[in-house]
Amino acid sequence: MSEFRQKCIGKTNLIGSFAAIPHPVAVEVMALSGLDFLCIDWEHAQISRDMIEAMVRAADVHRVPAMVRVPGHAPEAIQAALDSGAQGVLVPRVSTAEQAAMAVKASRYPPQGARGVGPGRAAGYGYRIPEYLASANNQTIVAVQVETSEGLANIEAIAAVDGVDVVFVGPGDLSVSIDAVGPAGADKLAEAIGTIIRMTIAHGRTAGLFCASAQTVSRWAAIGASFFVLASDTMFLGAGAAANGTAARAELAQGPARRKSVSARHSVAKL
Numbered sequence: 298m299s300e301f302r303q304k305c306i307g308k309t310n311l312i313g314s315f316a317a318i319p320h321p322v323a324v325e326v327m328a329l330s331g332l333d334f335l336c337i338d339w340e341h342a343q344i345s346r347d348m349i350e351a352m353v354r355a356a357d358v359h360r361v362p363a364m365v366r367v368p369g370h371a372p373e374a375i376q377a378a379l380d381s382g383a384q385g386v387l388v389p390r391v392s393t394a395e396q397a398a399m400a401v402k403a404s405r406y407p408p409q410g411a412r413g414v415g416p417g418r419a420a421g422y423g424y425r426i427p428e429y430l431a432s433a434n435n436q437t438i439v440a441v442q443v444e445t446s447e448g449l450a451n452i453e454a455i456a457a458v459d460g461v462d463v464v465f466v467g468p469g470d471l472s473v474s475i476d477a478v479g480p481a482g483a484d485k486l487a488e489a490i491g492t493i494i495r496m497t498i499a500h501g502r503t504a505g506l507f508c509a510s511a512q513t514v515s516r517w518a519a520i521g522a523s524f525f526v527l528a529s530d531t532m533f534l535g536a537g538a539a540a541n542g543t544a545a546r547a548e549l550a551q552g553p554a555r556r557k558s559v560s561a562r563h564s565v566a567k568l
Contacts, residue, residue, distance in 0.1 A: 301334065301362040301384050302438050305503055306462050308523045312514070315366070315507075315529035317342035321355035327530050328359035336364045336526055339378065340389050350381040350418055357382065364438060370396055372403035372411075379404065380417030385438025387465060392447035394454035401460030404439045406430055409460060438462050440505065440524075443493055444470035452493050456500035463524050464497040466490050466506035494522050 305311060313334035316324050319342060327335055337344065337352050344352070349365060356363035365378035366387040375386050388400040402410040414430065416423030439460060443452060444467030456464050468490060472478045477485040490506065497504040498521040505524025508514050509532070514525050528536075 299432070299436055302436050302462065304333075305438055305524060308503055308521075310518065310523050310525075312525050312527055313364075314527050314533070316352060316356075316363070317344075318530050318534075319344045319348050319352070321351050323530050324352045324355035324363075325358060328356050328361040332361065332527075334362040334364060334384070336366055336387055337383070338366050338529065339374070340366045340368050346377060349378060349383075353382045354418070364440070366442075370399055372399075375400065375403040376412055376415070379412070379433075379437060380415055380419050382417075382419045384436070385440060385462070387440045387442055387463075389442045389467065390445060390448075390470075391441035391443060391455060392445045393451050394458050397441045397455045397458040397461050400441055401439050401458065404437055405434050405460060409434055440465050442467045444468075445474045446471075447474075449475065449489050449493065452496045453500070456497045456502050461502055463503045463505050464493065465524065465526075466493050466504075468507060490517070491520060494520055497521075 311333040313332050313336055314327060315338045316327055316335045317338045324335065335356050337349060339349060353363045353365070362384040364385040364387055365381070365383045366389060367374040367378050369390070370388060375388065378386050386400070386404055391397050391400060403412060404410060406412045406414070414426065416426065419433070420426045420429040440463035441455065441461055442465045443449065443455060448455065449471070452464070455461070468486065471489060472482060472486045475485065475489055476482065477489065494504040494506070494517060503524050504522040505526070506517060506522055507526045508517070509528055511527060514527070
């Protein structure tokens with residue numbers, strides 16, 4: 298767990314997934330899958346503040362690092378996620394260097410930032426504050442999500458902000474923002490993603506992005522990305538149910554023919 302940030306900034310290939318189902322059992326199931334980390338999606342999922350802590354705790358049970366994608370730029374949300382024991386934060390809709398610097402400031406204790414000291418779960422509810430303060434800045438990942446045309450235009454300045462560990466591409470919102478939705482915009486979107494990754498790597502940061510399917514991971518790894526959030530628990534649940542339901546119906550459809558074939562073989566055998 299304590300090596301997670303070092304692996305991240307050292308550009309070790311890491312595969313995680315979004316945790317959007319607001320229940321610790323779902324987190325434990327995902328944690329047992331062999332993923333390198335989980336990112337609890339506080340931005341888009343129906344997850345309450347108290348459930349964030351329960352979900353982080355569930356990931357901790359299986360020693361899987363959990364980050365939190367916070368709802369926005371507010372320092373209060375960033376601190377709440379980190380006080381819950383999260384290994385880092387993913388801050389959405391970062392479009393300027395100033396916004397990136399604010400995310401760093403809210404995530405780090407002085408002198409690197411201005412995060413407030415509190416007796417939350419991360420600090421042992423007040424019993425381990427000195428120990429936590431001594432290690433938190435070195436072990437907390439600050440990831441900023443670039444997903445707007447403004448962020449694309451400012452990517453060099455964003456990637457240059459001291460204290461940013463990961464520049465993470467949000468392809469969905471980015472495609473809408475730059476008018477590159479659907480197959481017709483695929484090349485334009487790929488060019489934008491490539492620009493963000495290359496600029497991030499040029500400034501010594503770790504480049505990451507969301508991949509809806511595993512088949513796209515190698516494409517972006519080839520140009521330097523190493524931090525991947527693969528689909529989500531809800532997406533895996535739906536895809537798994539759909540695939541197995543289809544397979545079961547196929548088996549049922551073949552059933553009569555199989556039974557007829559088996560019956561015919563048995564009849565031949567009796568002769």
